[in-house]
Amino acid sequence: MTSTPYLRHPLHRDRASLQPGARRPDEEGMPLSHDAVLQRLTAAMEQLNELIAARQVEENLRCYTPKEAGALLGKSENWVTEAIQARRIPFTYVGRSPRMTAAHIRWVQQQGEVLPPRHG
Numbered sequence: 220m221t222s223t224p225y226l227r228h229p230l231h232r233d234r235a236s237l238q239p240g241a242r243r244p245d246e247e248g249m250p251l252s253h254d255a256v257l258q259r260l261t262a263a264m265e266q267l268n269e270l271i272a273a274r275q276v277e278e279n280l281r282c283y284t285p286k287e288a289g290a291l292l293g294k295s296e297n298w299v300t301e302a303i304q305a306r307r308i309p310f311t312y313v314g315r316s317p318r319m320t321a322a323h324i325r326w327v328q329q330q331g332e333v334l335p336p337r338h339g
Contacts, residue, residue, distance in 0.1 A: 278321055279320075279321060279322075281320070281321065282311065282313055282318035282319065282320055283318060283319045283320070283321075283324065284316075284318065285299040285300045285303065285317065285319070286299075288319040288323075288324055291324055292324060292327060292328070299319070300317075303317045303319075308323065308326070308327050309322075309323045309326055309327075310323055311323070
């Protein structure tokens with residue numbers, strides 16, 4: 220089977236360039252040095268970590284409506300509303316509206332967990 224030629228990205232390296240003793244990209248006249256690539260990669264990782272941290276804070280502060288919580292739990296809005304009214308699941312009020320936080324939803328998930336019996 221013959222391979223079809225395709226256009227390569229200028230920074231694409233074939234397998235031969237990855238072998239020990241192969242010339243590195245900066246030795247081949249590539250525009251970026253290893254230090255420059257490392258700096259860019261480090262900056263990108265720092266930005267990603269900041270975005271992840273901000274998203275986690277947002278998730279912890281977010282309150283879900285019974286409809287949204289039901290969708291996350293795989294239940295109907297009516298099931299969540301009835302469980303809140305019967306005080307079977309934790310919730311909080313925002314104004315006069317019942318809401319569930321991520322911690323409340325996790326609690327409901329954990330209460331439904333069934334572990335297998337231990338065989339001794």
